[in-house]
Amino acid sequence: MTLLDRIAVPVPIIQAPMAGTSTPEMAAAVSNAGALGSIAVGATDAAGARAMIDAVRARTDRAFNVNLFVHAPPRREPARERAWVDALAPLFAEQGAIPPAELREIYTSFAEDDAMLRLLIDQAPPVVSFHFGLPSADRIAALKAVGCLLLATATSLAEAEEVRKAGIDAVVAQGWEAGGHRGMFDPDARDDRLGTVALTRLLVAKSGLPVIAAGGIMDGASVRAMLDLGAVAAQLGTAFIACPESSADQWHRAALASEAADHTVMTRAISGRPARCLANRFTAWGEANEGAAPDYPVAYDAGKALNAAAKARGDGGYGAQWAGQGAPLARSMPAADLVARLAAEAGFDR
Numbered sequence: 001m002t003l004l005d006r007i008a009v010p011v012p013i014i015q016a017p018m019a020g021t022s023t024p025e026m027a028a029a030v031s032n033a034g035a036l037g038s039i040a041v042g043a044t045d046a047a048g049a050r051a052m053i054d055a056v057r058a059r060t061d062r063a064f065n066v067n068l069f070v071h072a073p074p075r076r077e078p079a080r081e082r083a084w085v086d087a088l089a090p091l092f093a094e095q096g097a098i099p100p101a102e103l104r105e106i107y108t109s110f111a112e113d114d115a116m117l118r119l120l121i122d123q124a125p126p127v128v129s130f131h132f133g134l135p136s137a138d139r140i141a142a143l144k145a146v147g148c149l150l151l152a153t154a155t156s157l158a159e160a161e162e163v164r165k166a167g168i169d170a171v172v173a174q175g176w177e178a179g180g181h182r183g184m185f186d187p188d189a190r191d192d193r194l195g196t197v198a199l200t201r202l203l204v205a206k207s208g209l210p211v212i213a214a215g216g217i218m219d220g221a222s223v224r225a226m227l228d229l230g231a232v233a234a235q236l237g238t239a240f241i242a243c244p245e246s247s248a249d250q251w252h253r254a255a256l257a258s259e260a261a262d263h264t265v266m267t268r269a270i271s272g273r274p275a276r277c278l279a280n281r282f283t284a285w286g287e288a289n290e291g292a293a294p295d296y297p298v299a300y301d302a303g304k305a306l307n308a309a310a311k312a313r314g315d316g317g318y319g320a321q322w323a324g325q326g327a328p329l330a331r332s333m334p335a336a337d338l339v340a341r342l343a344a345e346a347g348f349d350r
């Protein structure tokens, strides 16, 4: 039985969890269309996750994925944080705003979120996925004990080996092309920047796990190519941003539909971790300044405040407009139609 057969998902496509962009409506539409929908709860707490899970379950009886951030808790370095806020101050001033006096750790890692663990044990979602690292063995055992199928992102063979040793069911091979945050466990480690094709093939050959390919996959031809490489499924994020069910704001949508989509940048300046974003004024500023960013998610507190100040003035140039290198191929249509289109292009019988 293949991985997706275990959860009765006939179409080997996963709608990527996208914190701030994917929604329960999107996840349910994708799952009802025969693929696997995902919600991302890394940017909320247990109560927020509970509401999102309820919203998915109200719309579908099919399997869905709940995605968690498992980042190492940030180092708090007051002098570095102060210097970062000072460096951003001119950008805030241009928006008629002042930067926050103190930066906060805006998201709690699942590694230390006991309330989230209790919620997941109680709710037992069919699939749980981890990004940025792995939780402890006891947390993994607790989720497996209630029947969750577990996935984790890897950007290298070494990370995939950790995923296998932890007893995770499948690995998401996230290539350098991918939109959003790079799932590397240690953002300060050397990064070989493996592309989706090389990484997928490497993990199929050597990881000993079912592989889900992610990064730059925008249409059925690319999905098919990943399956030909030995992947059991393809995970697509950017392809779903322009769907009506997404919560991407008007600036993100407009940039994706414009020539701005031709240029993406991997930057740490917005959140403190490498993430691929449509080129905008924040990524341009980051090219000279990102080396001084505090750790994720502390830097993100400043980045979100700057974006909020700019948006209040109608300026979308400082958004976390995450997107992968395939961005110019994005299509705007309901998520269920997109799944049907992808399946038809890939030649799947549904």
Ligand SMILES: Cc1cc2nc3c(=O)[nH]c(=O)nc-3n(C[C@H](O)[C@H](O)[C@H](O)COP(=O)(O)O)c2cc1C
Pocket (backbone or CB within 6 Å): 016, 017, 018, 019, 021, 040, 042, 067, 130, 131, 153, 174, 177, 178, 179, 180, 181, 214, 215, 216, 217, 235, 236, 237, 238, 239, 241, 321, 322, 323, 324, 325, 326
């Ligand atoms: C807007 C956006 C938000 C994302 N947020 C998350 C997230 O919350 N959790 C996660 O595991 N991956 C997240 N990702 C990464 C995806 O899981 C996936 O690796 C990526 O979308 C694949 O590349 P593609 O965007 O080129 O399809 C995000 C990607 C995008 C584009």
